[in-house]
Amino acid sequence: MxxxxxxxxxxxxxxxxxxxxxxxxxxxxxxxSNTDGGNSExxxxxxxxxxxxxxxxxxxxxDENSPYDLNFINCFKEAASNLGIADSDAMIKxxxxxxxxxxxxxxxxADAGCSVIFADSFGHEDYMIQAxxxxxEVHFCHATGTKAHTEGLDNxxxxxxxxxxxxxxxxxxAGLKLQEMIDAGQISADAAKIGYVGAYTxxxxxxxxxxxxLGARHIVPEATMDVTFTGSWYDETAEKEGATKLINGGCVxxxxxxxxxxxxxxxxxxxxxxxxxxxxxxNACPNTFIISSRINWVPYYEYAVxxxxxxxxxxxxxxxxxxxxxxxxxxxxxxxxxxGTMEKIEEVKAQLLDGSLHVYDTSSFSVDGKNLDSYxxxxxxxxxxxxxxxxxADGYFHESEYRSAPYFDLQIDGINLLDxxx
Amino acid sequence: xxxxxxxxxxxxxxxLSIRLAAIVVALIVCGxxxxxxxxxxxxxxxxxxxxxxxxxPRKVWILLQELALLLCVSVALTPAFRMRFWNxxxxxxxxxxxxxxxxxxxxxxxxxxxxxxxxxxLLWSLAAGALWAVIPAYFKARWNTNETLFTLMMNYxxxxxxxxxxxxWEVPKGSGNIGIINQTTEAGWFAQIAGNKYLLNILLVAxxxxxxxxxxxxxxxxxxxxxxxxxxxxxxxxxxKVERVILRTLLLSGAICGFAGLLxxxxxxxxxxxxLAGGRGFTAVMVTWLAKFNPLVMIASSLLLVFMxxxxxxxxxxxxxxxxxxxxxxxIILFFIIGSEFxxxxxxxxxxxDKQTNQATLATTAMKEA
Numbered sequence: 015m016x017x018x019x020x021x022x023x024x025x026x027x028x029x030x031x032x033x034x035x036x037x038x039x040x041x042x043x044x045x046x047s048n049t050d051g052g053n054s055e056x057x058x059x060x061x062x063x064x065x066x067x068x069x070x071x072x073x074x075x076x077d078e079n080s081p082y083d084l085n086f087i088n089c090f091k092e093a094a095s096n097l098g099i100a101d102s103d104a105m106i107k108x109x110x111x112x113x114x115x116x117x118x119x120x121x122x123x124a125d126a127g128c129s130v131i132f133a134d135s136f137g138h139e140d141y142m143i144q145a146x147x148x149x150x151e152v153h154f155c156h157a158t159g160t161k162a163h164t165e166g167l168d169n170x171x172x173x174x175x176x177x178x179x180x181x182x183x184x185x186x187x188a189g190l191k192l193q194e195m196i197d198a199g200q201i202s203a204d205a206a207k208i209g210y211v212g213a214y215t216x217x218x219x220x221x222x223x224x225x226x227x228l229g230a231r232h233i234v235p236e237a238t239m240d241v242t243f244t245g246s247w248y249d250e251t252a253e254k255e256g257a258t259k260l261i262n263g264g265c266v267x268x269x270x271x272x273x274x275x276x277x278x279x280x281x282x283x284x285x286x287x288x289x290x291x292x293x294x295x296x297n298a299c300p301n302t303f304i305i306s307s308r309i310n311w312v313p314y315y316e317y318a319v320x321x322x323x324x325x326x327x328x329x330x331x332x333x334x335x336x337x338x339x340x341x342x343x344x345x346x347x348x349x350x351x352x353x354g355t356m357e358k359i360e361e362v363k364a365q366l367l368d369g370s371l372h373v374y375d376t377s378s379f380s381v382d383g384k385n386l387d388s389y390x391x392x393x394x395x396x397x398x399x400x401x402x403x404x405x406x407a408d409g410y411f412h413e414s415e416y417r418s419a420p421y422f423d424l425q426i427d428g429i430n431l432l433d434x435x436x
Numbered sequence: 437x438x439x440x441x442x443x444x445x446x447x448x449x450x451x452l453s454i455r456l457a458a459i460v461v462a463l464i465v466c467g468x469x470x471x472x473x474x475x476x477x478x479x480x481x482x483x484x485x486x487x488x489x490x491x492x493p494r495k496v497w498i499l500l501q502e503l504a505l506l507l508c509v510s511v512a513l514t515p516a517f518r519m520r521f522w523n524x525x526x527x528x529x530x531x532x533x534x535x536x537x538x539x540x541x542x543x544x545x546x547x548x549x550x551x552x553x554x555x556x557x558l559l560w561s562l563a564a565g566a567l568w569a570v571i572p573a574y575f576k577a578r579w580n581t582n583e584t585l586f587t588l589m590m591n592y593x594x595x596x597x598x599x600x601x602x603x604x605w606e607v608p609k610g611s612g613n614i615g616i617i618n619q620t621t622e623a624g625w626f627a628q629i630a631g632n633k634y635l636l637n638i639l640l641v642a643x644x645x646x647x648x649x650x651x652x653x654x655x656x657x658x659x660x661x662x663x664x665x666x667x668x669x670x671x672x673x674x675x676x677k678v679e680r681v682i683l684r685t686l687l688l689s690g691a692i693c694g695f696a697g698l699l700x701x702x703x704x705x706x707x708x709x710x711x712l713a714g715g716r717g718f719t720a721v722m723v724t725w726l727a728k729f730n731p732l733v734m735i736a737s738s739l740l741l742v743f744m745x746x747x748x749x750x751x752x753x754x755x756x757x758x759x760x761x762x763x764x765x766x767x768i769i770l771f772f773i774i775g776s777e778f779x780x781x782x783x784x785x786x787x788x789x790d791k792q793t794n795q796a797t798l799a800t801t802a803m804k805e806a
Contacts, residue, residue, distance in 0.1 A: 077758055101756075108752055109759050112613065113705040113712060118498050125492050140616035140707070160608070216610030245599070245612060392608065399609050423610075436603060436612060 071123035093315035112137025175334035180307035185229020209260025221420035374411035458776030488750020512692030525587030526717025528594030533697020565694020573686030
């Protein structure tokens, strides 16, 4: 609605300083390329630089003032430059709503000669499919979507990353912070309550907060978590209010899965430690930011463009992992994080990589007091939400294997949903 | 002394050249701002705006389709505005129209043949839009409540109502997203004419615009609207039932907004979101004012706004500037165009005293009237 948009623009304008700082921070962490992204970048830039002349397009729901979209934009530009694609051939359309405008934007990119077109928002999916049917010679790659594996189009693809592993590692950092507070006598172990601001109640968010919580519980078994939802991917006021509500309700650490600076800002104001998402918020929140997980889309963009360039096929569902360099953690904020956090994260990461530890190990969580040995998930999207695929085997929940987008939607014990209106 | 006096009717060529001069000055100011703030060549920026709006057949169709939707809403608001009833609820009236259409597509999409289904969608969306407008109209007619605030508040109610139904119909559950409705069956979708997605919308709105022009200028209803707009007391004196005119006109205004909702859902987007109206209910206020409530002139004023909107988006893609920069340029251009209306309506004279006194008194009266 117009008035919401107007408010949004005003807010964005007011927070331009903060966002500017964030973008600097993001640019910094992209530059220093952190701990786990280095290998992918070097391999990519040497193998490529052959895609010059290829045109690619990116469709974004918001613009660079939203950390979520900024992450896509930065990755897109980085991939283009690694591939040797000129700036004028790597086109970006921002502020494209989840409606016919997305189809129009995609079709316009196709007219302009793009061979691969990317979109960044869940609601863009159906319009990307519509465009894919009309332009069979162009590849349409949609991040976070769920329908590519059932749609049966050769030129329509979904992509995501096993970000639940990244969130699990970020949860480990949160758990260490909780442990530090317990050891310092600031809180008792049973008061180790985390707060989480989510956007919507569907699997992408559920999978995210559950893995984060399991990461924290990996360190502090007594930890509990309250979750609240805003019903929007980008609503700075609601996210700030949600975080404040959680803090007032006794949460001693906050994380979020929504796209604005609302929750981190509320944490900085209340001096409550925050584990962020999409990118570092350390410049705006120097006293409370611990660490952030984010999806690095560069490996996927390079993969898709290279496949299109060489005439190869692109997987219907592509899931980036820690291994591909798609799941990343930003630099840690030593000022806030507990001592030894980096070492512990490296240790747990090694366990995840060698398969000795699984995020959704069925022995590590229970539903209604019971450990699960079987669960049918709704992997094929349909209006009836019909459960169609067995996803528990070998003692763990196989997330992001049967399609790239998350489908973990179990309500596990220890997590308390304050509201489920959305 | 500066005297401001109201002009008599200005010849068309003169008023057009004042407007043209305003646009030229606006472009110069925009050029200075562009160069100082971004270091870009303003001519290249303007060229990319034109390219963004007219650069390919598809871009022209998108422009025409956007133009049609904005024009439809502007045409809807016009009868109310002519009556000096400030209907700021266009946004909400469109949204309930969208809601009604989407509800039909979801509930009975697979049960009826398409023409019948679309006819039912038409009825419901007209009814929904009309209802949303007639509630504030009734309160205005009955108790003289403030229609500006009332219609504005109705927007929020409509948005929340749509937000509620989005959650009822969302796929997958919890995602807050309905997606394209009936994507495989295309039930409730407008037919394509000559293989073009947007032509039907454009033709419908063109017909509607002409019809509204005739209704306002050559029908008894249109005359009554004008009289009520000029003076409620005069209208009562000549025997016009003011309350009835208010209700009837707002039923029409709301119904056409609801029709715009139908075009958005059945014609283009085939989905339902809270942002579907896209601010057109408010942008249309500017379109109608710029056109002085003349439906045919609105074609030009909505073309101007849609052109600048599409052009601004192209600037952000072509020069990697934030879209806000395009919006700044649009704002400057609109400022000058609206400002030029002052010089068309009034005359500035820089004389010392004597002969202007009479006109100055006239001007004061004119200002009061305005």
